[in-house]
Amino acid sequence: MKRWFLAIGAIAMFSGCVNVQTMALKRGQDALNTATKSVVLMSVEATRADDSRYQPVPSILWVTDLNWGAGNQSLRFQLNRKEDTIEVDGRTMYLTSIALSPGYYHFEGISGIAAAFPFIGQFFIPMVADFEVKPGSVSYVGHLNAVMRPRRENEFRAGSVIPLVDQSATGMISHSWDVVIDDQSDGDLAKFRAQVPALAGIKIDIEPLAPWDRAAAQRRWDGQANAEEKAGTSKAAKSDSE
Numbered sequence: 001m002k003r004w005f006l007a008i009g010a011i012a013m014f015s016g017c018v019n020v021q022t023m024a025l026k027r028g029q030d031a032l033n034t035a036t037k038s039v040v041l042m043s044v045e046a047t048r049a050d051d052s053r054y055q056p057v058p059s060i061l062w063v064t065d066l067n068w069g070a071g072n073q074s075l076r077f078q079l080n081r082k083e084d085t086i087e088v089d090g091r092t093m094y095l096t097s098i099a100l101s102p103g104y105y106h107f108e109g110i111s112g113i114a115a116a117f118p119f120i121g122q123f124f125i126p127m128v129a130d131f132e133v134k135p136g137s138v139s140y141v142g143h144l145n146a147v148m149r150p151r152r153e154n155e156f157r158a159g160s161v162i163p164l165v166d167q168s169a170t171g172m173i174s175h176s177w178d179v180v181i182d183d184q185s186d187g188d189l190a191k192f193r194a195q196v197p198a199l200a201g202i203k204i205d206i207e208p209l210a211p212w213d214r215a216a217a218q219r220r221w222d223g224q225a226n227a228e229e230k231a232g233t234s235k236a237a238k239s240d241s242e
Contacts (some may be wrong), residue, residue, distance in 0.1 A: 005106065019076060020060065020076045020077070020078045021075070021076065021077050021078065021098070021099075022077070022078055022080070023077065023078070023079070023080070023083070023084050023096060023097045023098065023100055023193075023220045024037075024039045024097040025039065025097040025140070025192075025196045025198070025199075026083065026196070027083060027195050027196065027199045028195075028196070028197065029196050029197065030197045030198050031198050032138070032196075032198040032199070032202065034135065034136045034137060034138060036101070037099040037100060037101055038071035038099070038100060038101075038102060038134060038135065038136060038137040038138065038139070039074075039097055039098070039099055039137075039138045039139075040097070040098050040100060040131070040133060040139055040140075040141055041095070041096070041097050041099075041138065041139065041140045041141065041187045041188075041189075041192055041204070042096045042140070042141050042142060042143070042144060043093055043094065043096070043142075043143045043144070043184065043191070043192075044061075044079070044093070044094040044096055044143075044146075045057060045091060045092070045093050045094070045143075045144070045145045045146070045217035046058050046110070046112065046125060046143045046146045046147075046148070047091070047146075047147055047148070048114075048147065048148035048149065048171070048175070049147055049148065049149040049150075050149075052170075052171060053116035053168075054113075054114035054115070054116055054119070054121055054170040054171060055114055056112055056113075056114050056123055056124075056146075056148055057081060057112050057113055057114065057115070058079045058094060058110045058111075058112040059078065059079055059110075059111055059112040059113060060076050060077065060078060060079065060099065060110065060111045060112070061076070061077040061078075061079060061096060061107075061110050062074065062075070062076055062107070062109055062110070062111065063075040063076075063077065063098065063100075063105050063106065063107055063108065064105065064106040064108055064114055065103070065105055066103070066104040066105055066106055066130070067101075067103040067104060067105075071132065072106075073098075074108075076181065077096070077098045078110075079094050079096060079110075084096065086181070086191060086195065088191075093191070095188075095191060095192055095195060097192075097196075100133045100171050101133070101222045102129065102133050102134060102135040103132070104131075104132050104133075105130070105131055105132075105133060106128075106129065106130050106131075107127040107130075107131065107209070108126070108127065108128070109124055109125050109126040109127045109128070110124070110125040110127065110144075110146070111123065111124045111125075112125075112159055114170050114171075115170075116170075119165070119166045119169040119170050120166055120170070121159060121161050121166055121167055121170025121171065121172040122166075122167070122168070122172065123158045123159040123172055124158075124159060124160075125144075125146045125177050126156065126177070126179075126217035126221065127144070127178060127179070127181070127209075127212070127217075128212075128213060128216040128217050128220055129181065129209045129210060129212070129213075130210075131207070131209055133163055133209075134205070137205055138202050138203070138205070139204065139205040139206075139207045140185050140188065140189060140192075140204050140206050140207065140208075141206070141207055141208060141209050142181050142182055142183055142184070142185075142208040142209050143181070143182055143183070143184040143188055144180070144181050145179070145180045145181075145182075146173070146177050146178070146179045147177065147178045147179075148175050148176070148177055149172075149175060149176065149177075150174060150175055150176075151174055151175050151176040151179060152176070155176040155218065155220070156176055156177075156217060156218055156220075156221030156222075157172060157174075157175070157176060158171065158172045158173075158175040158176055158177055159172030159173070161173055162173070171220065179212040179214075179217075180211075180212060181208070181209050181210075181211060181212045182208065182211070183206065183208040184189070185206050185208075189204055190207060192204075
């Protein structure tokens, strides 16, 4: 029990740290100023293909600012389950909105947890998608639907292997993600406008992301796995030499 509360506390502290930004739009907001930063809209759903108690709950949207050159800055945006979701046919949909200066960016992915006593799993949904933000704009980049299902052969995992017990018990090690990113603007924009009155009279540019690239996501995961393996080998070699 103590371990459970410590884990919950750590997640709460992480979600509330100062370098994690909130969504740009709030439910009921009736005014919007895009003079300094534009707003990017995207709807998100994350589920799993079975009836496990460990259902995925997205927490952080990860974006890389490509305008910083070699030292690309990582931006984090918090998804609030109470404030940023609606129910659609019994499913939970996140209506995400992020404020960004004009320029070029990259969606790394979405991290989150799947928790049910006594375990907490941590997952990452790779997006691997570039996008452009135009000055003074509100744009819609699509709908992301991620389904967690059993992993096949050497597919990337739904989450890391550490901590081993929690990640194994919650299925993060034995599962992978199927992701679809498509244009559902006809329905999504009505949902956004219903929640945020400020969008009612604003032109929203439809600029859907490219279809999800599993091969690119796999390459990214393979590179990280190889780096972790090399780091582990180096530590072991150093330990043996001491």
